[in-house]
Amino acid sequence: MKDVFGSDRRRITHALKVWQVAREILAEESGSERVVEAAAILHDIGIQEAERRFGSSAGCYQEIEGPPIARRIMQDLGLDEQTIEHVCRIVGSHHSARDIDTPEFRILWDADWMVNIPDAFAGQSKDKLERIINKVFKTKTGKEKAVNLFVKRKERMNMFCYQCEQTAKGRGCTVSGVCGKDPETAALQDLLVYATKGLSMYAHKARELGVRDRDVDVFTTEALFTTITNVNFDPERLRGLLIRAAVLRDQAKRLYEEACREAGRTPETLSGPAVWMPADDLNGLIQQGEEIGIPTRKEALGEDVTGLQELITYGLKGMAAYADHAQILGREDDGVYAFFHEALNFLTETHTAEELTAMALKCGEVNLKVMELLDTANTGAYGHPVPTPVRIEPIRGKAILISGHDLKDLKALLEQTEGKGINVYTHGEMLPAHGYPELKQYKHLVGNYGGAWQDQRKEFDAFPGAILMTTNCIQKPKETYKARIFTTGLVAWPGVIHVPDQQFAPVIEAALEADGFQEDGPDKTILVGFGHNAVLGVADKVIKAVKSGAIRHFFLIGGCDGARSGRNYYTELAKAVPKDCIIMTLACGKYRFNKLEFGDIQGIPRLLDIGQCNDAHSAIQIAAALANAFDTDVNGLPLSMVISWYEQKAVCILLSLLHLGIRNIRLGPTLPAFVTPAVLNVLVEHFNIMPNSTVEEDLAAMLG
Ligand code: SF4
DSSP, X not given: OHHHHTTOHHHHHHHHHHHHHHHHHHTTSOSOHHHHHHHHHHTTTTHHHHHHHHSOOOHHHHHHHHHHHHHHHHHHTTOOHHHHHHHHHHHTTTTTOOSOOOHHHHHHHHHHHHHHHHHHTTTOOHHHHHHHHHHHOOSHHHHHHHIIIIIIHHXXXXXXXXXXXXXXXXXXXXXXOTTSOOHHHHHHHHHHHHHHHHHHHHHHHHHHTTOOOHHHHHHHHHHHHHTSTTTBOOHXXXXXXXXXXXXXXXXXXXXXXXXXXHHTOOOOOOOGGGGOOOOSSHHHHHHHHHHTSHHHHHHHHOHHHHHHHHHHHHHHHHHHHHHHHHHHTTOOOHHHHHHHHHHHHHTTSOOOHHHHHHHHHHHHHHHHHHHHHHHHHHHHHHOOOOOEEEEOSOOSBEEEEEESSOHHHHHHHHHHHTTTTEEEEEOGGGGXXXXXXXXXXXXXXXXXXXXXXXXXXXXXXXXXXXXXXXXXXXXXXXXXXHTTEEEETTOBXXXXXXXXXXXXXXXXXXXXXXOOBSSOOOOOEEEEOOOHHHHHHTHHHHHHHHHTTSOOEEEEEEEOOOSOGGGHHHHHHXXXXXXXXXXXXXXXGGGGTTTSOOXXXXXXXXXXXXXXXXXXXXXXXXXXXXXXXTTSOGGGSSEEEEEEOOSHHHHHHHHHHHHTTOOOOEEESSOOTTSOHHHHHHHHHHHOOEEOOOHHHHHHXXXX
16 A cells, blocks of 8 residues: 555545554444455555556546556455455445445445545534434444444533634634634643643743753654644544643653652642643544633633733734744754743742733733844844845646745755745745745745735635645644645644655645746736845934935734735725835735835835744844834824734734833724733723724824
8 A cells, every 4th residue: 555655644634543443343243354454454555556647646547547457466465355355345336335335345435534524524513523424324333333422422522712812702712723723722722731741830830949851841842833724624633732741741850759858858749730641542632622722711701811811822822833933943042941831830830910911011011022033033044134136927847836934944945945946935934935035045935925824715716736734833734735745843723744854855746746836927026025134224224314314114914814804994094194104014914015015215115024923023123223213102102003903923012012011002903812901001001002993084094
């Protein structure tokens, strides 16, 4: 099977899963073990030949192509003719059930459905799932297992998530995530955060005694990053992380207890997340996740305290993403790791709203250090971004699209594709990569394709090459491109091939097999690369233009984009900004307006693309330098910040801005659901933070 499928790991994994489930069903049903196992391994064996001959993997073509290949394999293995004949009939009917109805066929049929259901029917109601199961399953055992696994579990599910801006009805996703996260994955993510708190309880105590463990530190950032919106939707990968969390928690516990012994102290007996033991199977873990979810805390602690706890948690998640990027490029800061453990440990204790607010602002403070670390990591590895025109139309030829934020993945992909006749395009938050000298030197990094992340299902469908998702922003892939989209790093989607450790050969193969672009698009470019180095390099010119009145005001219109209709506000605002004002932008919110023409003021482009969301550090440096030049603070500058938020990285950036004492930030398109009216009052009182109004009203207020 592996010889036939070659590097097609997705299909190998699928066959092995079906084989496993078929064995479980067979244990309760009667049938030939040899036939069931061979049919499970070989049932999809004709899929590649079907694609090659008919250009389609449709079941009818697989049923034609599969049996001869299966026969050849079984003959080579010396199986008896009766078994071979039986297995070939199963393979030849496994999509249509047209020609066979033996017990062995029914077992294979049910096992295949069992593996396909989570993906094929993600987000379906339990009633619909029950109807599907009753209609398609053929064995008593298969039906019972499926009902228990998919329907009864849904009956028990108690999902609640309000960590991102698109949360259902602006209050919370309770049935399934608007992002595509199902209740099972939500429970596993909640449990991973809980388990990481347990690990941090010991790591924090060990650090107080002067000992630490880097594996524990790095895992903490990876675990938090994994639970950010649109990163990991794969229960199996989450299960692996949960098991590792328990192993590392025990490692941190031993470290703490040894340090206590050496210091002549009695170790404290910890409880709560510190003593969590992972359940034996996925169902058990899901149940554990439900039990410790947000509703349980809301009931015990109330809305305000829970909301503030979540504000800190989401700030930590966002910060973890930046810390992880920096760590990947070899930049770490022990004080940052210490803070992660301190804050996670803090979240396991009871605190007042004031104490929680102070911790949230401390998260913003530490996040500034993390963003600086990442800035140093990126510029140290790839040079300071320089203003660079980026092509936004395709070029004829084979193509790979790389999305997400991880510049190291991009560099590795560029190295591995060099000289192979493949053009590499950036997508979404990877756009600023074109400004880095060490990346832009690759001639086959030809341009940027598409817009913001939420348009990916349409754009990836149309992209005639392979797609690589680094870091976050994956949406449920359509079947039309599922075989040519790949995940790497912490990103995962069930059924999508995960490429570990920058081994991009399968991505390259998929790109070479795809059609590629058939012709060049028109020559159209946009300008990127206005990091702090580039902007401060022309600071004198900018200051002169402000002093002469040529530049009246600066607007920072940035943040992350989302699908809500109200987000058109940012396009309209950018269009309405007067011609004597400069717009600075960063993160994927820029896709709302970055292809419009803004012109320049005395040679300074009116739209300055500072970079990715983490390049908020650049924006802060630019603002601080301007404040210095005008002998004021950032609040005293002719600068207005209009921030769009979507997920948790925006939360930690907002906390950093608040820590710096920046006032009058306009936040939208809607305020976070976890910020309760009482908490909002505190934010308004101290920072005059406010929601967006209309473009006209906001513009008039900002220009004074
Ligand atoms: Fe809902 Fe956002 Fe949570 Fe997804 S991440 S479940 S969309 S609140």
